[in-house]
Amino acid sequence: MASRNGFGSDRRRSGASGDDSLLGTGLTTRQIEAFGRKVTTTASHLMGPLADPSSNAHYQHAMTGLQKELRRPGIQQRVFSYANASPTELVRSKLSASEIQHRALTFLPDDVLRNLPENENVYSLFQGFQATIPEVDESEDEHKGRPHRRLLSKSQKLLERCEQAPNEPPSLAKLRRDRDKANHRLEMMSVRKNMCSGEIREIDTKLSNLNSMRKIVLERLGDIEQDELQAEQGLVELDNQIEEMVEDLEDATTALNHPIPAAKIDPEDSASDSEAQTMNESFMSASIYNKLPSPKSSRRQKPARRKSIPIRHEHFEPGSNIKELQAHNDMITALDFDVPFGTMVTSALDDTVRVWDLNLGRCIGLLEGHHASVRCLQVEDSIVATGSMDASIRLWDLSKADYAPRENRSTKRGQDAEEDSVEDELPLPHPSSMQDCPLFSLEAHVDEVTALHFRGDTLVSGSADKTLRQWDLVKGRCVQTLDVLWAAAQASATMNSSDVQWRATGRLPDASADFVGALQCFDAALACGTADGMVRLWDLRSGQVHRSLVGHTGPVTCVQFDDVHLVTGSLDRSIRIWDLRTGSIYDAYAYDNPVTSMMFDSRRIVTAAGENVVKVYDKTDGRHWDCGAGLVAEEDWQRPAVVEKVNIKDGFLTEGRKDGVIGVWTC
Numbered sequence: 001m002a003s004r005n006g007f008g009s010d011r012r013r014s015g016a017s018g019d020d021s022l023l024g025t026g027l028t029t030r031q032i033e034a035f036g037r038k039v040t041t042t043a044s045h046l047m048g049p050l051a052d053p054s055s056n057a058h059y060q061h062a063m064t065g066l067q068k069e070l071r072r073p074g075i076q077q078r079v080f081s082y083a084n085a086s087p088t089e090l091v092r093s094k095l096s097a098s099e100i101q102h103r104a105l106t107f108l109p110d111d112v113l114r115n116l117p118e119n120e121n122v123y124s125l126f127q128g129f130q131a132t133i134p135e136v137d138e139s140e141d142e143h144k145g146r147p148h149r150r151l152l153s154k155s156q157k158l159l160e161r162c163e164q165a166p167n168e169p170p171s172l173a174k175l176r177r178d179r180d181k182a183n184h185r186l187e188m189m190s191v192r193k194n195m196c197s198g199e200i201r202e203i204d205t206k207l208s209n210l211n212s213m214r215k216i217v218l219e220r221l222g223d224i225e226q227d228e229l230q231a232e233q234g235l236v237e238l239d240n241q242i243e244e245m246v247e248d249l250e251d252a253t254t255a256l257n258h259p260i261p262a263a264k265i266d267p268e269d270s271a272s273d274s275e276a277q278t279m280n281e282s283f284m285s286a287s288i289y290n291k292l293p294s295p296k297s298s299r300r301q302k303p304a305r306r307k308s309i310p311i312r313h314e315h316f317e318p319g320s321n322i323k324e325l326q327a328h329n330d331m332i333t334a335l336d337f338d339v340p341f342g343t344m345v346t347s348a349l350d351d352t353v354r355v356w357d358l359n360l361g362r363c364i365g366l367l368e369g370h371h372a373s374v375r376c377l378q379v380e381d382s383i384v385a386t387g388s389m390d391a392s393i394r395l396w397d398l399s400k401a402d403y404a405p406r407e408n409r410s411t412k413r414g415q416d417a418e419e420d421s422v423e424d425e426l427p428l429p430h431p432s433s434m435q436d437c438p439l440f441s442l443e444a445h446v447d448e449v450t451a452l453h454f455r456g457d458t459l460v461s462g463s464a465d466k467t468l469r470q471w472d473l474v475k476g477r478c479v480q481t482l483d484v485l486w487a488a489a490q491a492s493a494t495m496n497s498s499d500v501q502w503r504a505t506g507r508l509p510d511a512s513a514d515f516v517g518a519l520q521c522f523d524a525a526l527a528c529g530t531a532d533g534m535v536r537l538w539d540l541r542s543g544q545v546h547r548s549l550v551g552h553t554g555p556v557t558c559v560q561f562d563d564v565h566l567v568t569g570s571l572d573r574s575i576r577i578w579d580l581r582t583g584s585i586y587d588a589y590a591y592d593n594p595v596t597s598m599m600f601d602s603r604r605i606v607t608a609a610g611e612n613v614v615k616v617y618d619k620t621d622g623r624h625w626d627c628g629a630g631l632v633a634e635e636d637w638q639r640p641a642v643v644e645k646v647n648i649k650d651g652f653l654t655e656g657r658k659d660g661v662i663g664v665w666t667c
Contacts, residue, residue: 035069038062123191131191218315225310225341226359236399310341313652316666319627323361323664327354332645332656336379340652343398345384347374348660353386355398355434358664364403365433369394369441375514376452385459387449393442393461395473400436442471444478450514451528453521460526460540462516468528470540480543484516484530487538487545513555513571520559527566529556535568535578547583551576558598567605569595575607575617589624591615597645604667606653608643614655616667627665628655 042062069075085093091100123131313322328348337344337358344356345367353367353374372389382399447464454460459471468482519528526538533552536545554572561567565586566578571594577587593610600606600619607615612630617623629640641659648654653667 038066123194127191131188221312225312309339313340313666318666320666325361325662327662328660330660331658333375334377335645335647335654335656336377338379340650345377345379346662347377349373363429365429367396367434369438375450385452385454387452387461389448391445391447393449395439396437397439398437402433440476444469451516451519453519455521460519460521462519464515466515482543491548517555517557518559527559527561529559529568531555549578551585557596560599567600569598599646599648601648601650606646606648608646610642612640612642614643614646627667629663
């Protein structure tokens, strides 16, 4: 009875305090400890040695006490309610709602606590909060007439000023207060400085992570562009197959509807036909006549014009090196490509013309057929025109090349990628990869071809024989010859006596310069730059010079125009921008060395001016800057070769050097 009353008193105490009971069940800590001792004693006697005679007595005594405790209705009811209660009910019976919310908000999992960074900061959190509060200068507040935040400080200041005489030195207490304020301000500055340093480190970490993510996305973009190119090539092949099948069906239908009767062949007629064919061959160049396609073989595959333009290079930093190729063993004489990361054709004084896959940086094959070095070339879609020192012009169709990339992965190099070393050995393509690419040859010049340009079915070429020739690419023959010397003589005859002859100001003409340095045609318009420093605008319909642009004092080496402006470069070291509407100079600038090559796109004018870097002029902001291997080599104590030829399209820059190396850059 006493134990029951004692238990009741313990229960009342636990209900009153609420701290010793177990989750509101009424069981106190003392009762739980007693119950645990009994269980421990029971287990020790059960697992104890059998030789102990007193073990049975202790066991019987413990089990008797345990049964007495379990027979109590109160204990049975509390144990039953504890077993049926859910964890939520147990927590709510012990904790209040506000305490539950506080524990839920302040709970941190072990994973978060395990990954906490080490605290390297020497300042506390309170000091950081205090340092973020802006300082208020009391003297500035007084001068500006703004009231201080503490209203009582004004009266205190007035009392201090009245107590202190005007000529009396400041008191020791005031000096100490000023010193404490200065120390506190210095400490806050140190805290702010440390906070700024921490923010900078955090920003650097974020930038590093963002750069890593940017590289991954850039690689993904390159893979998508490569898959896109293959999909377009497959689409072109399907279109060609469909057209061939449609033509075959039409031919078969025509043959069934209109059968041709068999006629007897007269030997005399066949002999006359052969004589007529021989006479026709004598009137035309054999090289052209034999290359002209027959009506049956006139079917030609559609050029693989790309519907999409690669944009990967636009996301590189300007001046970033994408690739560097050891393309030739001698000086680069000409280079051109169709689209960024597309197909590039290069020629050099080693008498080779190579075709490159810019995406993989691999040589596709060699264009063989010329008997001397190629001086000029142009790539338009899949058609390539090359002009050689053997006085011939050859046309090629790269869509007939037998080439398949050996890997479906683009070779990428960003602005932070390490530069690969240039291989000494030239890549060896398959010898028969370009055997089906030659179309026909144009032979009418009597000296080396130094410039050419074609658009559509019209090609215009310039030669050292001082003539310009217009070619019809459908018929494969020359349709017009323009004599530059005759045009210059006609212009001199129509000028005044004071302007009969143009003389270079203090400069002798360069004998090694090409007579026709550059040209470009568009429909019936032709712009041509020659060794006398003149830029002549021709009308191909009449064969006459429409306008002559005078300004250069040296041979013109490069010409390019758009709808409004014409840009020319010369060995007189200058670049001149002309207004085609008025024929006057719109802008001009000069370099330290002669200009050997120039080209522009919608934003930039790139120039090769006798240095190991490419000179870039940004037309939008008028800024001049350098791009090329010469800037990188200054850090590595290397001296790359001089840039001889440049080409740019949509910010994708290629440059050829005198040692045969081709560099690809973003501009």
